[in-house]
Amino acid sequence: MSAVIQDLVNRPYEAGFVTAIESETAPRGLSEDTIRLISAKKNEPEWLLEFRLTAYRHWLTMAEPTWPNVHYPKIDFQDIIYYAAPKAKKLKSIDEVDPELMRTFEKLGVPMNERAALAGVAVDVIFDSVSVATTYKQKLAEVGIIFCSISEAVRDHPALVRKYLGSVVPTGDNFYAALNSAVFTDGSFCFIPKGVKCPMDLSTYFRINTQDSGQFERTLIVAEEGASVSYLEGCTAPKFDTNQLHAAVVELVALDGADIKYSTVQNWYAGDEEGIGGIFNFVTKRGLCKGANSKISWTQVETGSAITWKYPSCVLLGESSIGEFYSVALTNHRQQADTGTKMIHVGRNTRSRIISKGISAGRSNNSYRGLVKIGPKADNARNFSQCDSMLIGPSCGANTFPYLQVQNPSAKVEHEASTSKIGEDQLFYFASRGVGAEAAVSMIINGFCKDVFQQLPMEFAVEATKLLGLKLEGSVG
Amino acid sequence: MIRADAPVLLDVRDLEARIGERQILTGVSLTVRAGEVHAIMGPNGSGKSTLAKLLAGHPAYVATAGSVSFLGENLLDMAPEARAQAGLFLGFQYPVEIPGVSNAQFLRLTYNSVQASRGRDELDPLEFDDLVREKIRVVDMDPSFLERNVNEGFSGGEKKRNEILQMALLEPRVALLDETDSGLDIDALRVVANGVNSLAGPDRAIVLVTHYQRLLNYITPDYVHVMEGGQFIKTGTRELAIELESRGYDWVRAEYGRSRAAA
Numbered sequence: 001m002s003a004v005i006q007d008l009v010n011r012p013y014e015a016g017f018v019t020a021i022e023s024e025t026a027p028r029g030l031s032e033d034t035i036r037l038i039s040a041k042k043n044e045p046e047w048l049l050e051f052r053l054t055a056y057r058h059w060l061t062m063a064e065p066t067w068p069n070v071h072y073p074k075i076d077f078q079d080i081i082y083y084a085a086p087k088a089k090k091l092k093s094i095d096e097v098d099p100e101l102m103r104t105f106e107k108l109g110v111p112m113n114e115r116a117a118l119a120g121v122a123v124d125v126i127f128d129s130v131s132v133a134t135t136y137k138q139k140l141a142e143v144g145i146i147f148c149s150i151s152e153a154v155r156d157h158p159a160l161v162r163k164y165l166g167s168v169v170p171t172g173d174n175f176y177a178a179l180n181s182a183v184f185t186d187g188s189f190c191f192i193p194k195g196v197k198c199p200m201d202l203s204t205y206f207r208i209n210t211q212d213s214g215q216f217e218r219t220l221i222v223a224e225e226g227a228s229v230s231y232l233e234g235c236t237a238p239k240f241d242t243n244q245l246h247a248a249v250v251e252l253v254a255l256d257g258a259d260i261k262y263s264t265v266q267n268w269y270a271g272d273e274e275g276i277g278g279i280f281n282f283v284t285k286r287g288l289c290k291g292a293n294s295k296i297s298w299t300q301v302e303t304g305s306a307i308t309w310k311y312p313s314c315v316l317l318g319e320s321s322i323g324e325f326y327s328v329a330l331t332n333h334r335q336q337a338d339t340g341t342k343m344i345h346v347g348r349n350t351r352s353r354i355i356s357k358g359i360s361a362g363r364s365n366n367s368y369r370g371l372v373k374i375g376p377k378a379d380n381a382r383n384f385s386q387c388d389s390m391l392i393g394p395s396c397g398a399n400t401f402p403y404l405q406v407q408n409p410s411a412k413v414e415h416e417a418s419t420s421k422i423g424e425d426q427l428f429y430f431a432s433r434g435v436g437a438e439a440a441v442s443m444i445i446n447g448f449c450k451d452v453f454q455q456l457p458m459e460f461a462v463e464a465t466k467l468l469g470l471k472l473e474g475s476v477g
Numbered sequence: 478m479i480r481a482d483a484p485v486l487l488d489v490r491d492l493e494a495r496i497g498e499r500q501i502l503t504g505v506s507l508t509v510r511a512g513e514v515h516a517i518m519g520p521n522g523s524g525k526s527t528l529a530k531l532l533a534g535h536p537a538y539v540a541t542a543g544s545v546s547f548l549g550e551n552l553l554d555m556a557p558e559a560r561a562q563a564g565l566f567l568g569f570q571y572p573v574e575i576p577g578v579s580n581a582q583f584l585r586l587t588y589n590s591v592q593a594s595r596g597r598d599e600l601d602p603l604e605f606d607d608l609v610r611e612k613i614r615v616v617d618m619d620p621s622f623l624e625r626n627v628n629e630g631f632s633g634g635e636k637k638r639n640e641i642l643q644m645a646l647l648e649p650r651v652a653l654l655d656e657t658d659s660g661l662d663i664d665a666l667r668v669v670a671n672g673v674n675s676l677a678g679p680d681r682a683i684v685l686v687t688h689y690q691r692l693l694n695y696i697t698p699d700y701v702h703v704m705e706g707g708q709f710i711k712t713g714t715r716e717l718a719i720e721l722e723s724r725g726y727d728w729v730r731a732e733y734g735r736s737r738a739a740a
Contacts, residue, residue, distance in 0.1 A: 435590045443583070
């Protein structure tokens with residue numbers, strides 16, 4: 001039966017093809033010249049070039065973090081291509097998108113054609129360094145919502161971008177955030193004005209296509225007073241036997257009474273069974289609950305990447321604001337994940353909730369790392385954390401690193417953790433009822449992840465369930 | 478109910494088995510015909526549960542000699558799930574917990590897996606709900622029991638009732654019930670016994686593995702086998718079980734020893 005489980009986890013990666021498309025790339029390596037080149041390519045205003053250069057100069061003084069529980073050879077930052085774009089003219093409508101690109105996204109199941117789009121999800125599609133299409137723009141504009149690539153936003157809404165960019169993750173926040181601030185190429189921008197409930201889910205789909213290129217996207221979402229939005233993010237990359245660096249920054253700002261729900265299904269290429277190739281996913285995501293009664297909720301299903309280093313966090317500044325983090329992280333083969341969250345309670349009556357489910361199979365290593373900080377002014381702050389790990393097979397690892405810093409005596413902080421194993425006995429129980437290992441593992445895993453999947457939008461939940469099944473095919477043992 | 482002309486459902490011949498390096502079964506033979514109820518009794522460690530688990534296909538137990546035929550097929554060649562699909566059922570002594578999975582979801586998956594293998598229609602959640610609400614009466618449980626996670630936080634009695642409910646849904650040809658009576662109070666014992674009796678019929682057979690005679694006050698066996706050292710050392714009827722209750726196992730061992738010496 002062990003062998004059956006091993007087979008179950010080891011399904012091939014279905015998004016691993018390369019699109020043959022002519023692209024324009026910057027020379028390898030990073031210098032002020034590279035940054036000026038990127039900025040010039042994008043016709044950026046002077047203030048943004050300055051933003052980039054400040055970040056770059058700061059980055060030069062910084063060192064890569066060594067505290068995560070992950071191991072990889074030193075990255076040569078001079079051997080990375082920082083800008084890669086499919087060669088194309090300026091597009092007036094989605095119908096002008098290169099058919100080869102359209103086919104790529106069709107293959108990946110991303111709805112780019114508005115007429116054919118399912119369930120009315122607006123999509124912004126990022127291919128390597130540029131945004132290639134955004135759907136439903138007009139319809140959203142009618143209610144005052146801005147949803148476009150960040151490059152367009154810089155051009156068309158410079159004041160808004162300038163006001164919020166770097167306001168949650170400052171340029172020198174950490175090594176990878178500084179790098180991103182220096183070289184970010186594209187990403188999504190989303191602005192929901194006061195009092196508007198976004199009528200459809202917004203979604204960005206990221207695709208790395210060029211070998212040796214990095215993807216450094218930047219996402220900025222602002223929800224004004226009383227606004228609300230649900231945002232989805234998906235990612236894939238072709239199979240290469242080299243590693244690609246993905247160092248994104250996502251910033252969320254919620255004003256009084258605003259509500260932002262950010263969901264990710266991350267399926268970057270994870271490398272092969274021996275850990276050759278795969279994406280280094282070093283990402284900084286942070287939300288600022290700036291206003292009173294605002295709420296930011298992160299939900300992530302992390303199944304891909306050779307290495308994941310990611311802590312979607314909430315700074316709970318506004319009184320009675322709420323932060324949530326729901327995570328499923330699955331690692332297999334030689335994958336390594338060090339992921340979790342930070343809940344920084346600053347304001348009074350702030351509340352946070354953390355539900356983390358780690359699943360390790362193969363020879364992978366899966367760590368939860370989370371900080372709950374209650375500041376001196378955060379009277380009556382509340383946190384509840386639950387971190388569960390599940391092990392599949394004898395050669396994987398799971399760790400939990402919870403950090404609690406409480407500086408206010410009225411705070412209440414709870415932490416629960418558990419570790420379990422898909423055992424022979426569980427599988428035998430299913431088998432003795434006529435259920436094979438594949439269906440059994442799928443049901444056990446879905447049961448384990450239920451609290452998180454319930455947070456995902458319907459379509460995404462179905463995809464996530466399917467993805468976990470695929471990823472685990474062949475691995476139970 | 479013994480009928481000499483009833484078809485043989487399960488036929489175990491000279492079965493030997495081990496777990497790890499330890500030999501547990503040393504030669505078991507058992508013929509189960511449709512309509513019969515067998516009870517296997519014996520002291521702890523005699524090999525009763527091993528026999529039940531081996532027949533159901535637990536991967537830790539390995540048959541080293543002998544044969545088992547189930548409905549004419551070589552049972553030992555079948556994957557555990559195929560055995561269940563073919564109509565063999567094992568009621569667990571210690572049912573396993575499955576966190577986050579509701580009993581209704583689990584029961585429907587098992588029911589549909591077995592239905593599909595038999596070429597019958599699978600049921601959607603609504604249709605299945607109708608079926609399971611009817612079956613749940615057999616074990617005298619509240620329907621809220623269906624919404625709880627499988628065996629999680631169940632009392633001993635609830636776990637055993639859940640096993641019987643699964644048996645009632647899957648309608649096996651041969652049900653092996655491993656210590657289904659252990660840890661039950663008298664009311665739960667009666668419910669479980671009623672469940673077993675309601676399934677019994679001319680087409681099916683039941684094999685009870687039990688420690689105590691008290692379950693046999695509610696379910697009348699046609700045969701009682703005494704297991705010792707990995708084999709049956711005596712076979713009798715219900716009266717044998719009553720005798721074991723009052724006299725213990727020593728006299729059976731002594732009798733078996735004398736018969737061996739004489740042979």
